[in-house]
Amino acid sequence: MAKPPLSMKPTGWFQVAWSDEIAVGDVRTMKYFGQEMIAWRAESGALTVMNAYCEHLGAHLGYGGTVHGEVLQCPFHGWQWNQQGRNVCIPYEDRPNRGRRITTYPVIERNESVYIWHDTENREPFFDAPDVFAGFADGSTAADYYPQQRLFRQGLEMHPQYVLENGVDFAHFKYVHNTPIVPVFTRHDFDDPVSYVDFTITFEGDDGQRIEDVNSGVEAINGGLGIAVTKSWGMIDNRTISAITPVDESTSDVRFMVYIGRPAGEVRDPARAAAKAGEFGAEVIRQFSQDIHIWAHQRYSDPPALAGSELQGFTAIREWAKRFYPDGRGGSAAELAAHTR
Known part of the structure; x- marks a missing residue:
């Protein structure tokens, strides 16, 4: 992949793990945004994500660090x-070192996932991470769906913005996913950091269908x-969650999750229904x-x-994306109109 002109350190919420990967007492190593990090879960269940190195003499807390109640102990000198x-404690001194602090990240657990807030300017979160159920305000919960199915791909040469741009790319559905017709977008709302895209689509039928006859969408x-x-x-x-998190200056980790709805009412053969949902x-x-x-x-x-028909969607999403690049490396969406054909 040619290195994109886009920064690999955008602002926002990004997934670094699934919640069930970090049990009480666990210390998990990870690397994102070019930074060695750890996640650890205290006895209370509270989850912390922080930079990995002890401020004392630089031991990596992910290799031998241990959870003691609500604190993490360094394997080197017990700080x-x-x-x-x-x-909060130096075991061989009367008082802790109050002048040093390990960088921690705002963290939330949602969608069975662990999200951290990343911002190179150290601003507090200015928008919320979407909830795959509550976000659609239809009263659905995880109990209405079969267990989450997952995909995890590590270290791919791609940028998170590629995935977001896919959301306005109506033409690819027919050629990548073999849909019988090209979908029609009914909503593009890019006014705020949380944006909304709706479209009418079907995955069944043949080329003879008309979009006016399609009664399904996303x-x-x-x-x-x-x-x-x-x-x-x-x-x-079905509900899906896609989460793309930069690892370094050229690669990202990709996580994708899907929930399949449970049938309403009594199910004659629960095992068969669960198997069909899995398929x-x-x-x-x-x-x-x-x-x-x-x-x-x-290549970006x-x-x-x-x-011409692609201009509106791509212009809107690239202009929207600029707000997540504090360093200004967010592309040149203003030039799009001059390069249509």
Whole structure:
């Protein structure tokens, strides 16, 4: 992949793990945004994500660090650090070192996922991470769906913005996913950091269909560049979550999750219904994998040679994306109109 002109350190919420990967007492190592990090869960269940190195002599807390109640103890000299990254105990001294602090990250657990807030200017979160159920305000909860199915791909040469731009790319559905017709977008709302995209689409039928006859579609909520959640309607009930997190200056980790709705009412054969849900979830993941195959080998085209019908969507989403790049490396969306054909 040619290195994109976009910064790999955008602002926003980004997934660094799944919640069930970090049990009470666990210390998990990770690397994101070029920084070695750890996540650890205290006895109370509270989760902390912080930079990995002890401020004393630089030991990596992810290799031998241990959780003691509500603090993390360094394996080298036993210094203890609290959930705010402050030293609270030096076992061979009368008082802690109050002048040093390990960088910690705002963290929330939602969608069975662990999200951290990343911002190179150290601003507090100015928008919320979307919830795949509550975000659509229809009263649904995880109890209405079969267990989450997951995909995890590490270290791919791709940028999070590729995935968000896919949300306005109506033409790719027919050629990547073999939909019988090209979908029609009914909503593009990019006024705020959390944006909304709705479109009418079907995955069944043939080329003879008319969009006017399609009674199914997708609603999407984009929480910045790092997280997107979707809800389907008029087809098999499914919700998805895609989360793309930069690892370093050229690669990202990709996580994708899907929930398949449980049948309403009494089910005659629960095992068969669960198996069918598993098969459909696997198909949704397969289709997302088709996109990953493109993104992982894509070159960011700036400005792109757009067809006229593509201009509105791509202009809107690239202008929207600029707000997440404090360093200004957010592309040149203003030039798009000059390069359509």
